[in-house]
Amino acid sequence: MDAVEVTGVVVRYGDTTAVDGVSLSVPRGQVLGLLGANGAGKTSLLQVLGGFRRPDAGTARVLGLDPFGDHDELMPRIGVMLQSGGVYPWVRAGEILRLFASFAAHPLELDPLIDRLGLRPKLGTAYKRLSGGEQQRLALALAVVGRPELVFLDEPTAGMDPAARHATWELISELRADGVAVVLTTHLLDEAERLSDSVVIVNKGRVVATGTPAELTAVAGIERLTIRAEPDLPLARLREKLPDGVELTECAPGEYSVRGRLATDTVAVVLSWYAAEGAHVTGVNSERRTLEDVYLALTKAAA
Numbered sequence: 001m002d003a004v005e006v007t008g009v010v011v012r013y014g015d016t017t018a019v020d021g022v023s024l025s026v027p028r029g030q031v032l033g034l035l036g037a038n039g040a041g042k043t044s045l046l047q048v049l050g051g052f053r054r055p056d057a058g059t060a061r062v063l064g065l066d067p068f069g070d071h072d073e074l075m076p077r078i079g080v081m082l083q084s085g086g087v088y089p090w091v092r093a094g095e096i097l098r099l100f101a102s103f104a105a106h107p108l109e110l111d112p113l114i115d116r117l118g119l120r121p122k123l124g125t126a127y128k129r130l131s132g133g134e135q136q137r138l139a140l141a142l143a144v145v146g147r148p149e150l151v152f153l154d155e156p157t158a159g160m161d162p163a164a165r166h167a168t169w170e171l172i173s174e175l176r177a178d179g180v181a182v183v184l185t186t187h188l189l190d191e192a193e194r195l196s197d198s199v200v201i202v203n204k205g206r207v208v209a210t211g212t213p214a215e216l217t218a219v220a221g222i223e224r225l226t227i228r229a230e231p232d233l234p235l236a237r238l239r240e241k242l243p244d245g246v247e248l249t250e251c252a253p254g255e256y257s258v259r260g261r262l263a264t265d266t267v268a269v270v271l272s273w274y275a276a277e278g279a280h281v282t283g284v285n286s287e288r289r290t291l292e293d294v295y296l297a298l299t300k301a302a303a
C-alpha cells in the first residue's frame with residue numbers, strides 16, 4: 001500500500017472546478033513534486049489529502065485511511081504545512097512548537113530542529129510578529145516535529161532566504177531517507193528537480209504529465225548551446241544548415257545561442273561551421289533540458 005492513493009478526485013467551488021479528476025500515488029520514502037501554475041488546484045488537492053475538505057468526487061486514501069472521515073486517527077501520523085496560518089497569531093514560536101511536540105508520542109528532539117531552522121532567536125516572538133520566512137520555518141518545524149509518516153508541504157520554501165531554503169532541502173532529504181513520504185508543491189522547478197522522486201504537473205485541475213524528473217527531461221540530450229567567439233559572424237549561412245525548430249541568435253556581442261532539441265549531428269554542424277569560418281571560439285557551454293523547459297512547454301500546450 002502506498003502512503004497516498006488518489007483516484008479521480010474532484011474539488012469544486014460553486015461553478016469552479018479546481019481539481020478535475022486527479023489520480024496519483026506516493027510510495028513510502030518518496031518525494032512527490034506537485035507542480036502547476038497559480039490556481040492549478042494544488043492547494044485544493046492538498047486540502048483533500050490533509051483531511052480539511054471532502055472531495056466532490058473520487059477517492060483519496062492516506063496511509064490506508066480516509067483523510068476526511070478518519071481525520072482524528074490520521075492527524076498524529078501526518079505533518080501538514082499549508083500556505084499561511086493554522087497558528088494563533090499571538091502564541092509564541094517556542095510555545096507552539098512545544099505544544100505540537102507534546103501531541104506526539106515520539107517527537108523529534110527540539111533543540112536540533114530549532115537550530116537547524118534558525119528559530120532560536122525567535123522562540124519568544126509571537127507568530128504574528130515573525131517575518132514571512134520565519135513563519136514558514138516555524139510552520140515547517142511544526143509539520144515535522146511529531147515524526148510523521150507522511151508530510152504535505154505547500155510551497156515550503158516560499159519567502160525563505162537561501163540558508164533556510166538549503167536547511168529545508170536537507171530536512172526533506174532526511175525525511176525521505178527515514179522512509180517518510182513527502183508531497184511537495186513548489187514553483188521552483190529546480191527545487192522540484194532536486195528533491196522529487198516523481199513529479200506530477202497539473203494544469204487547470206488536470207494532470208498533464210507524470211514521471212521522474214529524469215524521464216520528463218529525457219529528450220535528445222542538449223537543449224541549449226552557447227558559443228563565445230568574435231561578434232558579428234554571418235549567421236544566415238549557418239541558419240540554413242540547421243533543422244526546423246532550432247533557433248540561432250547572437251544574444252550579446254560575440255555570444256551565440258542555439259536553442260531547440262539539439263541532436264548530436266546538429267551540435268556537430270554548429271561547431272564545424274565555426275571551425276570552417278575560422279572563428280576564434282573562446283567558450284562552448286551546453287545545457288540539457290530542465291524541468292522548467294518541460295513545464296513551460298506542457299502548460300503552454302495545454303493553454
Ligand SMILES: Nc1ncnc2c1ncn2[C@@H]1O[C@H](COP(=O)(O)OP(=O)(O)OP(=O)(O)O)[C@@H](O)[C@H]1O
Nearest residue numbers: 013016017018036037038039040041042043044045
Ligand atoms: N475557497 C475557495 N472558494 C472559491 N474558489 C476557490 C477557493 N479556493 C480556491 N479556489 C479556486 O480554485 C482554483 C484552484 O485554487 P488552488 O488554491 O487549489 O490553486 P493552487 O494550484 O494551489 O494555486 P497557487 O499556486 O496560486 O497556490 C483557483 O481558480 C481558485 O481561485
